[in-house]
Amino acid sequence: MAHEIIIIHGNNTLAGDVDVAGAKNSALKLMAAAILGHGKTTLRNVPCISDIHVMAEVLDVLGATVEREDAACGDKHTVHVDTTNVDSCETPYELVSKMRASISVLGPLIGRFGEALVSMPGGCQIGARSIDMHLRGLEALGVNFEVDHGYLHATTPSGLHGAHVVLDFPSVGATENTLMAAVVAEGQTIIENAAREPEIVDLANMLCEMGAEIEGAGSSTITITGTSLASLHACDHATCGDRIEAGTFLVGGALTGGPVTVHGISPSYLRMPLVKLREMGATVMEDDDSITVSRTQPLKPVAIQTLPYPGFPTDLQAQFMLLAACADGTSLITENVFENRFMFAAELSRMGADIVIEEHHSLVHGGRSLQGAPVSSTDLRAGAALVLAGIVAEGETRIHKISHIDRGYEDYVGKLCALGADVSRELPYHNHRATLRVRMRD
16 A cells, blocks of 8 residues: 555546545544543544544554444444543654644643653644644643653643633644643633634534533634533544545536535535635535535636635645646735645646745646646645646646555545546556566566
8 A cells, every 4th residue: 555656547527426524634633532531432424544543543552442333334434432441641753753633632631641741743744833832722721841852741730720821823733732631621711812623613512522611612712611530421423524625526626627516514614715716717506515516617817825714724725726727827826824835836847837936925827738747745635636637637647655645535546536537546567567577587
């Protein structure tokens, strides 16, 4: 699997219906939150992706039991997390280094044990993504931190207490970690300038189902009334739909003409991307839990700047850069969230796109035909966008480092094939030749 590549033969075809998986960025945090509730928590609509496997490994090291139901006798998207025997508050570097979201166990571990020893997460392909705001939020609740040999050692010498926390930036991770510790802090905690993403609402809903008291999730001010750890319990919760996966397939519909309908997502999760799709000439139809995108006219240029929710999501920037590269005219894309998101532009330029980067601005001169080429995924969302680029490009496109895509898209190739694309996963040709040589010598 690690050495596979994705091969696309461009046919400019995507049409039909596709079901959206549960949100990666929600399911990971829900698994971490289960640490706070003794017993077996059942999480439904959990995607089958590599990041979920990594989080399961993290929880296993802590003493939890994580089991996914077998598709033959149950629902493969149902995961049971039993935290009854969690007896460790230490997460090793080997696991945290695989996935930054592992840092989300920090808040729950502090809430359960009053202590945590968590490896410091490194940077990633799309930027440094500092955890300073996580630490400041938790420090306000009475947590002391020491850094020792690359590990964060968190202690609560006087216990957790409520506080007024004002975040410098509406950071999703800082909001989540502060929230998960605050539910067992004595007194009331107010988080101002909190992240407003649907995944924050999903986490708050699950914590409330476990017995927590939270108000205001989804707004910029969240109020938490602390309760005792003993009052929290396991629960049964369904993960919200993945708005980024949905947005990726909707871009595919706009790119090729569609129509493409995504099911299992609330249109309210994608207000700004849907506005931009309409601006670019796509037709967008909304239902309660589905969205359809089609296009019959040429793509128009657009101006986009990424911002925290409900602004335009940085996780859809690469996909819309691809749309802009195929539009008639020049588009301006401004990246305000991650400093290295534009690495995707170099790969798209290999396929014939005309993109000029100036600091955190990107000028995309559209109207040029894309040509199939060997390219590499620079990050999760860039990888998904490159596959879409291959579908509208002339000839064959080979995408390397597809493990990035597997982190966040369940059966991406299978879903695209069901929509009519000519896409496959294969071992690189040179590997086949090497195997043949060995057999001939034998």
